[in-house]
Amino acid sequence: MASISLQPSIIYGPVLSRRLGRSIGINLLPVDRKVCSFDCIYCQYGRTAVLTTAPSHEMLPTAETVFWAVEKALKKPRTIDVLTFSGNGEPTLHPEFSEIVRGVSRLVDRIRPNVKIALLSNASRVMEDEIQSTLQWIDLPIMKLDAGDRDTFQAINRPATSIKFESIVSGLKSIKNLVLQSVLIDGDVSNTTGNAFCAWKALICELHPRKVQIYSSERPTAESSVICVGGNRLKRIAEDLRSIYGVDAEAFWRE
Numbered sequence: 001m002a003s004i005s006l007q008p009s010i011i012y013g014p015v016l017s018r019r020l021g022r023s024i025g026i027n028l029l030p031v032d033r034k035v036c037s038f039d040c041i042y043c044q045y046g047r048t049a050v051l052t053t054a055p056s057h058e059m060l061p062t063a064e065t066v067f068w069a070v071e072k073a074l075k076k077p078r079t080i081d082v083l084t085f086s087g088n089g090e091p092t093l094h095p096e097f098s099e100i101v102r103g104v105s106r107l108v109d110r111i112r113p114n115v116k117i118a119l120l121s122n123a124s125r126v127m128e129d130e131i132q133s134t135l136q137w138i139d140l141p142i143m144k145l146d147a148g149d150r151d152t153f154q155a156i157n158r159p160a161t162s163i164k165f166e167s168i169v170s171g172l173k174s175i176k177n178l179v180l181q182s183v184l185i186d187g188d189v190s191n192t193t194g195n196a197f198c199a200w201k202a203l204i205c206e207l208h209p210r211k212v213q214i215y216s217s218e219r220p221t222a223e224s225s226v227i228c229v230g231g232n233r234l235k236r237i238a239e240d241l242r243s244i245y246g247v248d249a250e251a252f253w254r255e
Helices: 063-076 095-112 129-136 150-157 165-172 194-207 229-243
Strands: 011-017 021-028 083-088 115-123 140-145 180-185 185-187 211-215 226-228 249-251
Touching: 011 083, 021 063, 063 095, 095 115, 095 129, 095 229, 115 129, 129 140, 150 165, 150 194, 165 194, 211 229, 229 249
Parallel strands: 021 083, 083 115, 115 140, 140 180, 180 211, 211 249
Antiparallel strands: 011 021, 185 226
16 A cells, blocks of 8 residues: 655654644654554554564664754744654654653743644553653643544554553543544444444543544555545534534544
C-alpha cells in the first residue's frame, strides 16, 4: 500500500492544522522507520516497522538534541500557536519522554510563553503513573479512542501484545483535561455501524472528555480495505454527540 513520507527530522512544519492552528511538530522517533505500539489499519505512514512498547535508546534522539532543535525552532521569527509531540509513531514511547516534556515546557516559558504544548498520543501508556504526571505539563493531551470495545480495538489499532484495552480505558478516566481523537472508518472493519458504533459512543459518554475530535482516513492507509467516512456523515455524528449525549464534539474533514 502507498503511504506518505515519514517526518525527516526532529522538528517539522509549521503545519496548518485544522485542529490546532499553526503547529510545529516534534518527532521523538527515528526518521527512517515508524516506531509505534499500534499498527493501525488506517495509518498514513503505512505498516508499523517496529511494533513495540520499549524501543532501544540507540534509534532515538537524545533529550539534549531535542532541546537544541526546539529552542532553535522557537527563536525563529514566525507565528506559532502550538508545539505538538507527534511524529513517526507514538511519542510517549521515548524513554526520556517525561524529561523532554518538562524541558520543552521550560523553553516555551522562557522564549514563547504564549505557545501551547499538545500531545497526539495513542494512549498506550496512559495508565502509567509517569505519563499521568507528565500530562500535567501539556496543555492539550489529545488521546486516541477509535473503539469502545476490545474486539474493535484489536481489529482497528492492532496493538502490541502487552497492551490491554481495559488498561487504556482506566488510564483515560484519570485525565482531567482529556481531549479524545477518534478516527472513524468503514470497510472490512468499521467503527461507525452496529454494536461497535454504539460501544464507542457509550464509552465516550462514560469518559466525560473536555472535547472529542472526530475525523476519518483522508490519506493513504496501511490497509486497502479502509473506506473514508465523508464529511457530512462526520458532521451528523458530531451533532448527535452534542445534542443527544451532551458531548462537546467537533468533526474535521477536507473540503
